Amino acid sequence: MYSVADLKKGLKIILDGDPYLVVAFDFVKPGKGQALYRTKMRNMINGSLLDRTYRSGESFEPASLEERTMEYLYKEGEHYTFMDQQTFEQVVMEEETLGDAKNYLLENLKVEVMLFGEKAIGISLPNFVTLRVTNTEQWAKGDTSGNDSKPATVETGYVLRVPPFIEEGELIVIDTRNGEYSTRVKG
């Protein structure tokens, strides 16, 4: 168990059954008065923020979270299945939990899955992923309209802006942190 004295930014605790990350913390204590521990916490499942004030003597259950490297297998409806290549254990995550990460999930991609007990609550992706362009309009040579980008769809179904010279079937690198085109894979 953690006591209030253990509270600090980055601590992970369980509140009402959910894992929370302490994102802001301050200790306040008026002269001769009782100490107050003011925290702002983020629910690690749904991302909602919460303000809570604690007093001396209160305690918290640590949220034991584990990160494991897993491989993305397949999608069925809104359910995405991942597998630990060592133990062959499989976990399923909802599309909503994955958020934008679903845009980059290609079969066999290795990701870090965050587990809260048995439950997968999120994934972290490599900063860059390589995906094939499946659909984009041909760039007309001599186009002087001044557009320096055009929409393109990649094999996961994700649509992003790419430079005009990118053609269908080409491999491009996407930065998963902002979802933007990064570079073209030559050859």
Next chain:
Amino acid sequence: MLKIDVLRLRAKAIKAVRNFFWSRGFLEVETPLLIPANAPEEHINPIPTLSSWQLQTSPEICMKRLLCNGHKKIFQISHCWRSDERGSRHLSEFTMLEWYRADSDYQALMTDCEELLQYVVSTCFADCHCFNQNSKKITYTSPWKRICVQEAFLRFAQVEVSDCINKGLYEDILTSIIEPALAEFKAPVILMDYPVELAALARTKPENNRIAERFELYVGGLELANGFSELCDPLEQRRRFEEANKLRVNNGQVILPLPEPFLDLLATMPQSSGIALGIDRLIMLIAGVDTIDEVVAFTQEEL
């Protein structure tokens, strides 16, 4: 401001504090830091040591014994230790200025505060104002506003302070409503006349034994100093210490030993007043920085 410059300013300000008290006839004293007993308080925890003795949480017990021994005006700048106090305005080991005046009450200390801060600020900046962490100009010239605690709770939070204490909401209301309201003042503010429950070592007002002659100095919403007319009744003082220990037991905390030699001498102490001012916070104010980490050479985490 860079740390190297903050530490230079700190040295200059502490020198100014010393000059101020020396020039007004106060004697600079040093009392032991490791002592058999602090004044037991409900919400102040000494850091445990290997022996049964404790590091001081404040030099008040020894300094009041000096008043009993005949000293009239004394000051001390020393380190104090309080367990588990760490935040943007708290360090477990911090520097405290305390001064005591025999034959006087808390009104004299309020005047001292005005003159001391004016002297320190004008020594450091050649002008009687400086900017706090929000780049707000604080002007230190007299007179400073003095507000009774009861009035402050009514005016800023529309509640009775006694209700807040009974419901255990005093600290919450004070820190979330009253202190931010005091931060709006562009000059220091004195909050005075505390309910007796909130003043373990202070004398009550002659006309009202529910109100203690205690005040706190706030600058830019930061609590800077706590002073009071000293209680010199040994029986009442012992009762309050024992009451504090009872509350500690209820809160699941250890009972603290009583400073017996101090209680034995207290009857001989003249009517006095004494005050503690946080030096680190004073430096935060004049350096205009946000956290106490920025005004010390090293924090505990950096060691």
